[in-house]
Amino acid sequence: MSDSFKTDSRQMLGRLRAVMAEDAGGQTRLDQITRLIAEEMHTEVCSIYLFRDEDTLELCATEGLKAEAVHQTRMKLGEGLVGRVARSGEVINTDNAPAAKGFRFMPETGEEAYSSFAGVPVQRLGEKLGVLVVQSKQARLFSDEEIYALEVVAMVLAEMAELGAFVGEGAAMSARHSQAVLFRGSCGQEGAAQGHVWLHEPRVVVTNPIAEDPARELERLHEAVEALRVGVDRMLSSAKGGEKEHLDVLEAYRMFANSKGWMRRMEGNIDSGLSAEAAVEKEQSAARARMSQVSDAYLRERLHDLDDLSNRLLRILTGQGHETGAEMPADPILVARNIGPAELLDYGRALKGIVLEEGAVGSHAAIVARALAIPLIIHAARVTTEALNGDLILVDGDQGIAHLRPDDSVVSAFRDKMAMQAQAQERYASIRDKPAKTLCGAHIKLKMNAGLMADLPSLESSGAEGVGLFRTELQFLIRNHMPKRAELSELYARVMDAAKDQRVVFRTLDIGSDKVLPYMKATDEPNPAMGWRAIRVGLDKPGVMRMQLQALIRAARGRPLTIMFPFVAQRDEFTAARAEMDKALERERILGHPIPEVIEVGAMLETPSLAFAPDSFYSEVDFLSVGGNDLKQFFFAADRENERVRRRYDTLNVSFLNFLEGIVYRCATLDTPLSFCGEDAGRPVEAACLAAIGFRTLSMRPASIGPVKSVLRRIDLGELRDVIHAERSVGAQSVRPAVMEYLRGKL
Template sequence: MSEHFKTDSRQMLGRLRAIMAEDAGGQTRLDQITRLIAEEMRIEVCSIYLFRDEDTLELCATEGLKAEAVHQTRMRMGEGLVGRVARTGEVINTDNAPAEPGFRYMPETGEEAYSSFLGVPIQRLGEKLGVLVVQSKQARLFSDEEIYAVEVVAMVLAEMAELGAFVGEGAAMSARHQQAVLFRGASAQEGTAQGRVWLHEPRVVVTNPIADDPVRELTRLNEAVEALRVGVDRMLNSANGGDKDQTEILEAYRMFANSKGWMRRMEANIDSGLSAEAAVEKEQSAARARMGQVTDAYLRERLHDLDDLSNRLLRILTGQGNETGADMPADPILIARNIGPAELLDYGRTLKGIVLEEGSVGSHAAIVARALAIPLVIHANRITTEALNGDPILVDGDQGIVHLRPDDTVVSAFRDKMAMQAEAQQRYASIRDKPAETLCGQRIKLKMNAGLMADLPSLVGSGAEGVGLFRTELQFLIRNHMPKRAELSELYARVMDAAGEQRVVFRTLDIGSDKVLPYMKPNDEPNPAMGWRAIRVGLDKPGVMRMQLQALIRAAKGRPLTIMFPFVAQRDEFTAARAEMDKALERERILGHPIPAQIEVGAMLETPSLAFAPDDFYSEVDFISVGGNDLKQFFFAADRENERVRRRYDTLNISFLNFLEGIVYRCATLGTPLSFCGEDAGRPIEAACLAAIGFRTLSMRPASIGPVKSLLRRIDLGQLRELIHAERARGAQTVRPAVMDYLRDQM
């Protein structure tokens, strides 16, 4: 890059800063910018296209095209060359635009006279804002120096949009972060909440994208990078001798922090006229764009590392972030791209709701959110770029919907819904101590699922008859190292103490699939839900299983103990796990530790194969708990993390009910105690049908016990069972419509 070009680039940015400083409306600013770029680059056309909505680009300013086309010419994402730049986030540089694939002729603009086309995306950290285009009559390719100059200007335009520079009289854009926005995500934890936004990683706003003293900016960048390197080295020294995987991650951090290429690109950005912050963010935006196109899991992780380092560097340069002392609102709704279980537990019950851009219904965060009974919506795309700390927000975890900055009508309707839910909760509280006994005299045991000590008070508050599932993996997931046997034993003892005489079913470590320990090297499996997980991990790494079983035996202190092995697919897996249990008991006996007065060892039926296990298995096992969440996804071959398919299949499908009824019959015939555990157990209509086909114990989240009990106490299971059989004989695919009609008549 020549000295002449560097001077021109800084001169162009200097003139841009002067435009930003003027007291002018948004349209005036955009018009001035297109004129400036055309003059500085000595070309005939410069145009700015901005997104009016998620899929529509609009010509908002131009120098060289027909003035009457401004705010009239629009195109969809991917349409024409401009739409292609917007969709791919990649530069298009051609000397014969009409010959390019996808070229769209727009006669109202008069652009047919211009052969050369250069389109550059206007984007900020992956958020697409528009496209900056320059065109020329001369048929030529734009040089690397010219492309770089336009990219730098596009970066500044993105920052100006963030700062609201195009808002005002004659505005080309609506005021950012002020409009009401609706997000349709997916429900990971039911419930509703009203509050104010608290960003887990607040946006860093670059208020000074252009600088006129490159020497000073280079000094600031070098000082900030040095502080970053010192911080990474400090973390690495603390981790030395500790966990190998954590050390490897920090080594990757240090590699990036010392990358000469990364540093050289940021220095070039400063040399062209950007501030240190804008230089970092330009490289971060480029990395984010690459991240969206990389399919290799390892490379994506490394780009995530670079993204995290860039955020740290920006916070050093700007002093922005939650750690600077911003006050959390009294009614916080946490907004994040994703979050780990330990970080979520740090917030605790102060949160009213959680909204994530990523996440899954079985993720660590979802497990903790359920334990804390906090509404959680996942897959709320782009909410971290739209929300600001303190924004009013409504979270509907039942529907997977989020209203950011809602208008008064939406707020009023939402409050009515919350009031109705509160009224229902009062009604459920009145039957808390009454049994879940149906009109036909059948008594159904309703138990709760748990995973934290914080869950245990719900045993009394919800009216649960014990803990049907205590997830032991949370204590492994929230640490950066393997917990010690004594720590686990103490926790399990406290759980049993809190439960008193109530039975607690401890499920042994269920990791793998979407639950990967921070200190365990993840396996890049093509289908982790059907891969190395749960009991398969325990049997392959028996040391961990033995340690956990010993901790449970010691926690019992002679009291009765109930243990359940997860994801058993065939009899020999249970037999091998039971043998480990017997070895652990014998070892504790030899050591002189008290042995449980009674011990029950069960299995979770989560794979269809176990339903067809030999009769001897059903005699050998002390009890079976149907794990409905996994069983349903394997029965229908429908990934429960995939929104496209998981909602296609109904729990009340006749085929699935037939399958479940077969399990009920086998267990009844062979005298094996049976329960149903999972989300469907906590849905009143599904719970009623499960009871009708023979399940007498259901385990669910505490908040579901009231609604389920309320419905069960008002129905006759015999009538409901006859209805299901009649629908089966009729050839119906699902019993849901008929059951809904029946229940409406009973109310």
């Protein structure tokens, strides 16, 4: 490259700082920036394209193209070379643009046949904001130094856009974080809530992307990195003697914190003219870009470690975070990429709703959200980059939708919906103490699911007839160490005390699949939902099972005790688990502890195989509970965490109802008590059909008991059974349409 084309990024940033210091409008600033970049890069054209919506780029400023094309020329994501840069987030550098894949000639801009093209993404931590382009008639590839200079400038542009430096007319130049945004995610927990955003991890805002004194910025970086290293060493020292996996993560942190390559790249960014904060963020953006392209789970995890370290370093440099004294609003809606059960429990019932970018319907966070009856939306892409603390947000958990900064008409309609739900709750409260008795005289027992002490007040307020499922794994998941037997015994005793004389079904530890204990070595399985989990873990690790069974026996203090083993697939698993129960009872008897006056030991039917177990199994168990969530996904071979398939298969599919009815018949014939537990038990239409085919006990979240009871009290199960049979006889795939028609006439 000849000296005439040499570009000094520090000089260019110095001129850029001067432009930003001027008192000018957003459009004027962009126009000046394109002019100075073209001059510094020795090119005929410099253009800045910004996103006006998720799929459309708009030409917002240019030097060298027609001025009248500004705000008029638009292109879709992936269209032309500019669209390719925007879609991939990668640089395109070519000395023969017309021959490059995807090239699109734009005559409306007055564009001539420019040979050289360099486009770099304008993005901030993975959030794509636009594309910076330079073009030249002379056929040449831009040097690595020139591309680096463009990347540095593009990053500064992203930071300035975040701070509102380019606000002007039109959607592409509207103020950041001011527009109404609709997020379509998935339902993690039903319910509706209105409140204000509280970010679990607040955005770090870099207010000084350009360095005035590089030597001072290097000093600040070194001081912050040293503070980071000391912090990591302190965490590592306090974790000594803990679980190996936790130590491995901290060792990886220390490795990155002491990485000379990481430090050298950040120092190079400062040398190019960036501030310490911007230098860290530029390297963090590069790591996130690499993370999005890596398929290897181990490497992705290491890049995630680096991302987390960068966040810690940025908070040290800026002093930003919750430690700054920001107060949580009175009606907080928690917004986060993801969150663990312990962190969520720390917030407790103060939260009005939760919106996550990631998560899963069976995740720890979803389980806790259901226990606390907090509306939850998962898979809300980009919500953490759009939301700011204090923004008004509406959460519609029923539809998996969140409205951020909604307009008045949306707020009004949403409040009407909440008012209607409140009226319905008043109606349900009026029948709280009445039985779920159908018009034909059948009494359906409605029980509640629980997993926390916080659930137990709902036993009385919901009108539930006992606890059909108490999830014991939550007490294991929210700790960073294995709970002691005495701790568990005390908790289980408090649960039984709170339930008074009502029956509580304690499900033994159901871990594995999506429920991985933080202090237990994770197993890399291709299909964890069908892998080493639940009773399989218990039988392979009998020490943990025995400890939990002893805790339950001691908690009973001689009172009746009901225990259920999860994920039983064949008879010998239940037989082995029951043998462990007998050993625990004998041990407690020898130690002189009181033995439960009555003990029931049952199993969850979650695998199709158990439906075909020998009659002797049905006689051996004291009761069975159909675990509808898992059973349905295995029956239809549809992963319930996979959004592409989980909604394709209907509970009211005739084949699934036939299967369930076969289980009901076997249990009735062999006199085995049976219940149905899961999300479908809490959906009024599905619950009515389950009752119609013979289930007399349903277990659900407390908030569902009122709606289900309201429907059951208005229908005749014989009539509904006839509707189901009629649909079967004509070969219908699902009975839902006919059932809905029947219910419309009754409700």
